[in-house]
Structures are given as C-alpha cells and as structure tokens.
Amino acid sequence: MSFKEKRKDLVESLIKRKILTKTEVIDAMLKVPREKFLSEKAQSSAYMDTPLSIGLGQTISAPHMNAMMCEYLELKEGDKVLEIGTGSGYHAALCAELVAPENSQNPGHVFTIERHEELAERAEISLKETGYNSSVTVIHGDGTLGYSEAAPYDKILVTAASPEKVPPPLKKQLKDGGILCIPAGSKSFGQNLYIVRRDGEKFKSKKITGVRFVPLIGKFGFNSKSESL
Numbered sequence: 001m002s003f004k005e006k007r008k009d010l011v012e013s014l015i016k017r018k019i020l021t022k023t024e025v026i027d028a029m030l031k032v033p034r035e036k037f038l039s040e041k042a043q044s045s046a047y048m049d050t051p052l053s054i055g056l057g058q059t060i061s062a063p064h065m066n067a068m069m070c071e072y073l074e075l076k077e078g079d080k081v082l083e084i085g086t087g088s089g090y091h092a093a094l095c096a097e098l099v100a101p102e103n104s105q106n107p108g109h110v111f112t113i114e115r116h117e118e119l120a121e122r123a124e125i126s127l128k129e130t131g132y133n134s135s136v137t138v139i140h141g142d143g144t145l146g147y148s149e150a151a152p153y154d155k156i157l158v159t160a161a162s163p164e165k166v167p168p169p170l171k172k173q174l175k176d177g178g179i180l181c182i183p184a185g186s187k188s189f190g191q192n193l194y195i196v197r198r199d200g201e202k203f204k205s206k207k208i209t210g211v212r213f214v215p216l217i218g219k220f221g222f223n224s225k226s227e228s229l
C-alpha cells in the first residue's frame, strides 16, 4: 500500500470516529505527507494512529490529536498562528495548509518555536522539502515566552504540556477573540487539553479531554532539570 493510500485510510477512520468533521481539516490531513516529517525507520508507522519518536526524547503526536487540535482552533485562511513545540514540523505544515492554502489571495502564516536546535533544523528541512517553508517560520528558542516580534496571533497552539492553562506571555500575544489550544496539568500524567478563548481581558477555558504530552520546558513551563531524555 502506498503512503497516499495509507493516509486516506487513516483519514477515513478519523472521520468514522467523528474526530475529523471539517472539510478543510480533512483536506489538509489528506494532503500533508506525515511520512516526510519522520525518520526512515519511523516512516512505515506514519499512518498508524499513534505518537512516534522523533529523537531527543520527544514525540510527534498521534494523528487524531493533530486533527482534534486543528478542528478546535477553527483555523481559517489568513490566520496568523503561533505554535509552541515544532518537533517534527508536521503540525506546523498542517496549520500552514489551512491558513495559507495554495494560490491564496489572503495567505496567513505560521510561526513555530522549538527549544531543541537539532529538531528546529530538521523541521526546517522537512518543511522545505514539502514546500511549506514559505508559510512557516521556524524559530529556535523558549516558546513559553511566545514570539512578540510577530504578535498578536489569531490562534496559538501549544504542543507540549504546560503547568498552567495560559503562560502569561501568551495571554498578551493572543488577539482579542483569538483561540488558544493547550495541554496543561502535571509533567507526566493527569493532563487535559484545553481550548481558551480571549474575550477582552477575560480568558474562558473549556476542558476537552485527558491527554498525554511531553513537558513544556522553559521560563514559564517546567524546569529543564526535570526533563528525562
């Protein structure tokens, strides 16, 4: 079976499970080649609905989690997005496909931050090879500080588990009316996925489901000494 056929099967199963509902998200999942963001060894598992190792003790989330986060963020053409935790670059590519589709008259942009330089460099190469480099900017640094240079953002996506629902710098950098999606809770278990909407100076959060992500490590995250590689 080709990667394309496996991708189609996975998307169909996510539709059946009612995880994928929006046409644009379905089309983006059908288009972005997840295998291109993985090591050769992991490529054969690219379309299993499971997290996979990307090196340095980090993981790419399971496809259903990527799909869910994209659906809840209500990503649309023209959105400016901040992602914290580039990892493989796959989720950034998915977001780019949604906010800056080919031939868009009003293309949005994705800024994505990764604390491991090696992962940031690898993600940049994968994004270039898949043609998403013009709509994604990879930044090496501590994402808990956000990226004020391009703020404010329509949507913020955090793909590592944070000790609190909204790290303070991200509060400032989310547009009024903007949406933030973040896993928060303890470092290794007892985390939940939250959707937070900004309404003026109010941040209304909704708990979606229990999840398990690698820890968000940085000034407004967990301590780096506690990272287990």
Ligand code: SAH
Pocket: 058, 059, 060, 061, 084, 085, 086, 087, 088, 089, 090, 091, 092, 113, 114, 115, 116, 119, 141, 142, 143, 144, 159, 160, 214, 215, 216, 217, 218, 219, 221
């Ligand atoms: N979205 C990724 C998966 C992310 S795994 C993908 O599609 O592959 C979580 C990533 O967050 C890891 O690569 C980890 O190194 C990174 N990370 C953890 N804390 C961070 C921080 N403060 N700033 C930026 N990246 C961080």
